Amino acid sequence: MPDFVDEVKIWVKAGDGGPGCVAFRREKFVPKGGPSGGDGGTGGSIYFKASRNVKSLREYYYHRHFKAESGKPGEGNNRTGANGNDLVLLVPPGTVIKEIREGEKEVILADLDTEGMEVLVAKGGSGGRGNASFKTSTNQAPRIATPGQKGEEKFIKLELKLIAEVGIIGCPNAGKSTLLSKISQARPKIADYPFTTLNPNLGVVDLGDNRQFVAADIPGLIEGASSGAGLGIKFLKHIERTKVLLHLLDLSLPDVAKRYYNIRDELGRYDEKLLEKPEIVVGTKLDLPESKKHIRELTKITEKYFLISCVTGEGIKPLLEEIWKILSALK
Numbered sequence: 001m002p003d004f005v006d007e008v009k010i011w012v013k014a015g016d017g018g019p020g021c022v023a024f025r026r027e028k029f030v031p032k033g034g035p036s037g038g039d040g041g042t043g044g045s046i047y048f049k050a051s052r053n054v055k056s057l058r059e060y061y062y063h064r065h066f067k068a069e070s071g072k073p074g075e076g077n078n079r080t081g082a083n084g085n086d087l088v089l090l091v092p093p094g095t096v097i098k099e100i101r102e103g104e105k106e107v108i109l110a111d112l113d114t115e116g117m118e119v120l121v122a123k124g125g126s127g128g129r130g131n132a133s134f135k136t137s138t139n140q141a142p143r144i145a146t147p148g149q150k151g152e153e154k155f156i157k158l159e160l161k162l163i164a165e166v167g168i169i170g171c172p173n174a175g176k177s178t179l180l181s182k183i184s185q186a187r188p189k190i191a192d193y194p195f196t197t198l199n200p201n202l203g204v205v206d207l208g209d210n211r212q213f214v215a216a217d218i219p220g221l222i223e224g225a226s227s228g229a230g231l232g233i234k235f236l237k238h239i240e241r242t243k244v245l246l247h248l249l250d251l252s253l254p255d256v257a258k259r260y261y262n263i264r265d266e267l268g269r270y271d272e273k274l275l276e277k278p279e280i281v282v283g284t285k286l287d288l289p290e291s292k293k294h295i296r297e298l299t300k301i302t303e304k305y306f307l308i309s310c311v312t313g314e315g316i317k318p319l320l321e322e323i324w325k326i327l328s329a330l331k
Helices: 058-062 176-183 232-239 256-270 272-276 289-300 316-330
Strands: 007-013 046-050 065-067 087-091 095-101 105-112 118-122 153-160 166-170 201-208 211-217 244-250 279-284
Touching: 007 058, 007 118, 046 095, 046 105, 065 087, 095 118, 105 118, 118 153, 166 176, 166 232, 166 256, 176 201, 176 211, 176 244, 176 316, 201 316, 211 316, 232 256, 244 256, 244 316, 256 272, 256 289, 279 289, 279 316
Parallel strands: 007 065, 046 087, 166 211, 166 244, 244 279
Antiparallel strands: 007 153, 046 118, 095 105, 095 153, 201 211
C-alpha cells in the first residue's frame, strides 16, 4: 500500500435529523393534558479542517466512508432530542476539496491552503417537529409529528497540492533528491538510477538569521509527462503552489539545452502559468570530468545560471542566497 497518497475519492453523509415526538401530558390532577411531544435533534454536519499534523491523505485511502451522528428523537414534556455530534475530518494544508457531481463533474468546494482553515461540506438534517408545535385553537390535541430531514451526502475528491516555496524540478536522476538532502534535514531515497523518488519530499532550508524556506523535490519529469508518461502527470500539480522553480540539469550528459526545453514544454502543456514563475537554472554534478564540456550549453538557455556539486558542496551557498533574494523580492 502507498505511504504517500495525494489524491483519493470518498463518500460523506451528514447525520439525519431526529423525528419529532407525539406525547401528551399525563400529570396528576391534569386529566386532559395537552400535547407535549418535543422536536427531534439536528443531525451532525461534516467538516474538513487543515492540520499540519497530517502529512498525506493516506488515512482516506483505507477508510472511504464517513457518517456523522444523527439527531436523537424528541421526547415528552417538550424535551428536544439531543443534536448529533459534528464530524471534523483532518487533512494536510494544501488540500483541495472537490464535490463529484452527476456526470463526474468536479466542483471545487474549498482550497484549504492554510493551517486551521475549515469548510462545511455536508450539513446535518433538521430535527422533525413534535406534536406540541402543531397545537392550534381548533386542534388542541394533535397526534401528528414529522420525521427529521435527511443529512446531505456527497461524493468528495481530496487532492493534495504540497505547499512549498521552492520546487526542485528536472529530469530523472538530475540530483534533485541529493540537493534537498544537502540543504535541509529531509532524507529522501537516493540512488543512481531514474525514478528513485516516487513521492514528493519536503525539506525546510535554514539559512540562519531567521531566514527559512520550504523546498519540494518533485519526482523526475520526462518528455510526455503532461500526457501521463513516466511519473510526471501525478506530481506536476505539486509545482502549482511554488513561488520559485529550481530547474536542475545534469551536466554529465549531452543535450543539456534539449532536456531543458523538453521539461519547459511539459510544464506549459500542463499549465501555462507555471512558465511565468521565477526560475533558476542549475547545472549539477560539476565534480564529474565529463560535466565540464557541457557547461557552455547552458548559455543557450540563459545568461545567468548556477553550477553546483552536491559531492563537494561547490556553488550551493551562492545558489541558496539567490533563492532567498528572489523569495524576499516576491514577499
